[in-house]
Amino acid sequence: NTIINGVGPASDPEGSDTVRRTIHGIDAQIVTNVAQHTGNGLEESELNAMMKQLWDCGSKNVDIMLVNGIQKRAISSLIMQGRGYYAEDSVLKNVVGVYESDFGIVRVLLCRWMPDDEILFLDSGRIKVLPVKGRAFHHKALASTGDYMMGQVVGEYVLEFRNENAHGKIHNLPV
Template sequence: MTVPTGTFQTFTQKNIREDMINAIYNVDPYKTPLLNMAKRTKADQTYHEWNTDALAAQNLANAAVEGDNPTSQTLTPTARMGNNTQISNKTVQISGTSQAVIAAGGTNKMGYQLLKKSKELKRDMEGILTYNQGRSAGSSTTARTSAGLPAWLYTNTVFQTGGSPSGANPTLNANGWTDGTSTRTYNGTTVAVTEAMVKQVLQKVFNSSGECPEYALVSSVNKQNISAFSGPGTRFTEVEDKTLHTAVDVYESDFGDVKIIPDIFLAHSGDMFFINPDYVRVAYLRPFQTVPLAKTGDSDQKMLITEYTLEMGNEHAHGAIFDTNG
């Protein structure tokens, strides 16, 4: 059918307004379970310290003679531990013209960008706290760094040995503790996580601390691998977690229930951390704050900044599986 001659059509019309809704659709995965579950505490120096202790080994020869005077026993002092604070920030700079024009998403462009950057900053921190880096005091030209979980966990770990390189835990210091200065070595070969590995690490944690870790932080791949466990006695339930404000799967182990939490911001997807939140904290020297920066031209600039460190209360309370193909 032919359009009548002279019909005015949109193809030549010059005054049509755009059709754009006043919203911005942002894929926004920002849940940070380790930051949420770790207790929050205060740091007073760039090197944050705490004390760690452990009970003496069981003495099966502890039998005293009636009426005898007790002999003096050697007391073991607490281990003085510490971690360096790390500064993380995000900046937003918006020109005066950009703030003046009408755009989708509302008029508060600075507020929108700051909200977006605050979520990005938390995602960075989640990865940094689980990153295989050692602590460093830094210098006038080098940033300080906080030791992440892999640099602290030694006693209750399951990993692949052999291969090139051969998997290895961090080095212990002279007092027999990890101190965050040494990082772990990953194996060159990865394997799929098995229920036997999970049972092994939970048994290690129980034997070492007498407790069962409450959470397991895993990648999305390892979450699916765990959900596929189908051995005899494998039991899963679903509960509402008030700390993480979400429904989670619970693995019913021989030593207690473990909530399986997928964490897509793990620094290394092959790492699986079994966490007792009573023995890990994030210490803040400077809590989250927004700092206006000097105005040097036709723009406004603000910085989101925080200074924090990982406080590993006692590594015996936690566990980890490394070298998985998560």
């Protein structure tokens, strides 16, 4: 959830006694390639327009379209308009797992923490979650009494988000 929606503090980003350190999430970092939806429903032309916009900005490998359940169903419903089936078909599939446009092939990934009105277009090769030096997840033993042992799991990670122009989002979609 923090990786996608995290918002870093405006002051003391390194943290202090009163301000905890937080990750500035992917959604908050995408500011250049943001398309505002203005129509009634999601249209394929909007997906293509965003892919072209990212390609024009120099991105050549947008490979993930991150959506929540509402927008996943909207994308899947795009294929139902021109789809036929036969009477002997016993299964009707209405699922889009991969979207192919003139500007690349994108996996459509479902994420429950995505905002209801957004679709993120991401280049996974430019995003990493890395441990802060010396703070990878580890078990730290605490004081023990007799046979009673205590400990805690400690770890701190950071989001490495390269080339903000390589990513985009469509915002204000109907829910």
